[in-house]
Amino acid sequence: MPxxxxxQSLALAKSSKRRPPAALRAQQPADALALxxxxxMKRAAAVVDHDGRxxxxxxxxxxxxxxxxxxxxxxxxxxxxxxxxxxxxRQERFPNGRTFEIETFPVDQxxxxxxxxxxxxxxxxxxxxxxxxxxxxxxLGNRLMFRxxxxxxxxxxDSAAATVALLVVDLDRFKALNASLGRKVGDALLGxxxxxxxxxxxxxxxxxxxxxxxxxxxxxxxxQPQSADAxxxxxxxxxxxxxxxxxxxxxxxxxxxxxxxxxxxQDCDHLLKNADLALGRAKKDGHGSYRFFEAEMDExxxxxxxxxxxxxxxxxxxxxxxxxxxxxNLRTNTVTGFEALLRWQCPTRGxxxxxxxxxxxxxxxxIIPIGEWVLRxxxxxxxxxxxxxxxxxxxxxxxxxxxxxxxxxxSALAESGLDPRRLELEITESVMLDARGxxxxxxxxxxxxxxxxxxxDFGTGYSSLGYLRSFxxxxxxxxxxxxxxxxxxPVGAAIVRAIAELGQSLxxxxxxxxxxxxxxxxxVASDGCTEVQGYYFSRPMAPDxxxxxxxxxxRTNLL
Amino acid sequence: MHSQLYRLVYFSKNRIVGGPxxxxxxxxxxxxxxxxxxxxxxxxxxxxFNTGIFAQVLxxxxxxxxxxxxKIQQDVRHSDVQVLAFDATxxxxxxxxxxxYFGRSxxxxxxxxxxxxxxxxxxxxxEGARIFEIIRDIAFEEEGRAA
Numbered sequence: 001m002p003x004x005x006x007x008q009s010l011a012l013a014k015s016s017k018r019r020p021p022a023a024l025r026a027q028q029p030a031d032a033l034a035l036x037x038x039x040x041m042k043r044a045a046a047v048v049d050h051d052g053r054x055x056x057x058x059x060x061x062x063x064x065x066x067x068x069x070x071x072x073x074x075x076x077x078x079x080x081x082x083x084x085x086x087x088x089x090r091q092e093r094f095p096n097g098r099t100f101e102i103e104t105f106p107v108d109q110x111x112x113x114x115x116x117x118x119x120x121x122x123x124x125x126x127x128x129x130x131x132x133x134x135x136x137x138x139x140l141g142n143r144l145m146f147r148x149x150x151x152x153x154x155x156x157x158d159s160a161a162a163t164v165a166l167l168v169v170d171l172d173r174f175k176a177l178n179a180s181l182g183r184k185v186g187d188a189l190l191g192x193x194x195x196x197x198x199x200x201x202x203x204x205x206x207x208x209x210x211x212x213x214x215x216x217x218x219x220x221x222x223x224q225p226q227s228a229d230a231x232x233x234x235x236x237x238x239x240x241x242x243x244x245x246x247x248x249x250x251x252x253x254x255x256x257x258x259x260x261x262x263x264x265x266q267d268c269d270h271l272l273k274n275a276d277l278a279l280g281r282a283k284k285d286g287h288g289s290y291r292f293f294e295a296e297m298d299e300x301x302x303x304x305x306x307x308x309x310x311x312x313x314x315x316x317x318x319x320x321x322x323x324x325x326x327x328x329n330l331r332t333n334t335v336t337g338f339e340a341l342l343r344w345q346c347p348t349r350g351x352x353x354x355x356x357x358x359x360x361x362x363x364x365x366x367i368i369p370i371g372e373w374v375l376r377x378x379x380x381x382x383x384x385x386x387x388x389x390x391x392x393x394x395x396x397x398x399x400x401x402x403x404x405x406x407x408x409x410x411s412a413l414a415e416s417g418l419d420p421r422r423l424e425l426e427i428t429e430s431v432m433l434d435a436r437g438x439x440x441x442x443x444x445x446x447x448x449x450x451x452x453x454x455x456x457d458f459g460t461g462y463s464s465l466g467y468l469r470s471f472x473x474x475x476x477x478x479x480x481x482x483x484x485x486x487x488x489x490p491v492g493a494a495i496v497r498a499i500a501e502l503g504q505s506l507x508x509x510x511x512x513x514x515x516x517x518x519x520x521x522x523x524v525a526s527d528g529c530t531e532v533q534g535y536y537f538s539r540p541m542a543p544d545x546x547x548x549x550x551x552x553x554x555r556t557n558l559l
Numbered sequence: 560m561h562s563q564l565y566r567l568v569y570f571s572k573n574r575i576v577g578g579p580x581x582x583x584x585x586x587x588x589x590x591x592x593x594x595x596x597x598x599x600x601x602x603x604x605x606x607x608f609n610t611g612i613f614a615q616v617l618x619x620x621x622x623x624x625x626x627x628x629x630k631i632q633q634d635v636r637h638s639d640v641q642v643l644a645f646d647a648t649x650x651x652x653x654x655x656x657x658x659x660y661f662g663r664s665x666x667x668x669x670x671x672x673x674x675x676x677x678x679x680x681x682x683x684x685x686e687g688a689r690i691f692e693i694i695r696d697i698a699f700e701e702e703g704r705a706a
Binding site: 192195196199200237238241242243244245247248249 | 561563565567621624625628629632633638640642645647
């Protein structure tokens with residue numbers, strides 16, 4: 001209810017309205033102008049003396065505060081102004097529900113008071129703050145709201161950490177669904193998922209959509225971990241139930257990562273990161289799984305991160321070396337060439353197995369500069385050898401995805417002066433699996449330059465015979481798993497024989513890898529392999545050992 | 560607002576826990592809330608249940624069927640919902656919504672046999688009879704398996 005001026009209140013104000021007291025009466029035109037502005041301004045304005053008496057007020061002031069409420073306000077303001085020598089400003093909520101911003105300025109006669117109704121402005125601000133924290137698609141909170149809520153909780157000494165759980169939910173294959181059903185249905189589905197999550201949590205819990213198809217839940221005031229466990233089970237079930245949306249039947253599954261804040265945990269981002277790690281593990285477990293975060297997950301990620309850091313600088317610090325393993329032609333008993341193999345001697349880790357760092361290098365793309373170094377180094381080294389020997393270099397699918405591969409090879413050959421026919425690229429079928437088919441075109445270009453191409457690890461993976469038809473490989477390398485077991489493994493022997501025959505029919509050389517014993521050598525020879533590679537002939541050797549290896553071998557053969 | 564007529568057929572596992580008294584309370588609650596909501600949502604159909612499963616036909620405007628199904632999915636009294644059909648249709652096969660017990664248990668028959676009569680359990684026309692037969696068969700078949 002608006003406060004209306006009462007005739008009997010503020011007698012002074014009433015008289016002053018008609019005629020300002022002498023002290024304030026206009027002496028100069030400028031004063032007259034100021035007075036006129038004062039009287040007509042839209043803000044409520046008044047002048048009170050040091051004793052709190054009202055000397056002058058404009059009509060807006062009288063309209064708003066010309067009642068008991070006004071007196072009470074004046075008393076309060078005087079008290080406060082007396083303590084504060086300078087300008088003051090504060091917000092005051094009045095019994096009629098309106099909020100005013102009240103400013104006081106010291107003037108010669110006492111205080112100038114100006115007040116404006118900020119109720120609508122504040123409500124607008126509150127609405128904007130609410131909107132900035134609301135997800136438009138689901139009506140739930142958004143990431144900002146979620147992080148604020150979580151931070152508040154973690155910093156509140158009253159909230160027992162032992163009763164809090166953080167869950168992140170991610171829909172499996174949502175991107176594909178969104179693409180096939182359309183954005184509108186995708187959004188509607190997110191809305192339904194949000195409602196289902198809301199229906200499964202307690203009233204005091206927080207639910208927000210964090211990004212795309214990822215939701216976050218803060219469970220509070222429940223015994224842990226059993227409550228988070230029960231909620232995760234319920235959510236996996238609930239989210240995985242069929243949806244009817246836009247006239248369609250839709251099935252999705254949700255994966256969940258759960259983290260329980262350790263006592264004293266205050267870092268919201270750290271918690272969210274751990275929840276994501278648990279979520280990642282749940283997704284690996286398959287559709288509709290949930291996992292609790294374990295410190296070991298973090299340790300593994302940290303270990304990976306440190307390995308990546310070391311790996312990234314290993315090249316600059318010249319920690320890589322190439323070693324070379326000979327390949328021997330069984331018919332002529334001569335060395336045809338060497339496979340270049342990458343070794344990493346890390347000062348802190350010691351020798352790191354390629355099995356440990358190559359996958360990470362491929363995943364992070366570090367394989368591109370490392371692979372380039374391998375190509376250039378191997379070409380440079382091989383250029384020093386007898387022209388009879390080729391050098392085989394492994395090139396990964398990731399390198400084939402790099403548009404610069406061909407120019408890198410051309411440049412490596414040109415710099416070293418190596419005959420392109422003496423460079424052999426060993427590729428696995430993963431290179432042939434690329435969806436765009438660019439690898440095939442790259443191989444054709446390299447082939448016209450004279451570069452040789454070998455298919456590595458044949459017999460494992462899909463080993464599609466289609467690859468053999470799609471590209472005329474120079475060589476098929478038979479995976480060592482079939483070679484090693486040949487002494488008491490008739491199936492392995494049969495496979496080696498079949499591949500060797502296939503190679504012969506297609507005019508491709510066949511190399512048996514991993515030959516370690518004379519027995520294995522005899523078998524792969526009788527199975528029809530044209531070349532062998534393995535410890536039986538030599539371990540991989542440093543480049544400076546190649547010359548003596550070859551001369552020793554020649555001497556021995558001559559005897 | 561989509562008012563195209565749709566028909567949904569599903570069945571699910573009965574997860575009501577407790578003895579006959581608890582079950583009676585829950586079945587009664589399902590019956591009353593369904594009658595109330597379905598009238599309001601312009602939904603017709605039939606709900607068949609026994610101690611093992613629920614099987615239900617819901618017909619009505621698409622939005623009503625979708626909203627009702629969403630509510631059903633969030634109900635903890637059942638699980639493993641299998642949707643058998645969700646299609647647009649020209650006309651209703653059920654003139655009203657009704658509920659009935661179809662199972663082998665004598666005890667349950669005594670407890671819930673009256674519900675069919677009370678809800679005027681009925682089918683309309685050949686299509687209604689055919690669908691009813693399907694869900695009744697499912698109910699009998701799944702009763703032992705789910706329990």
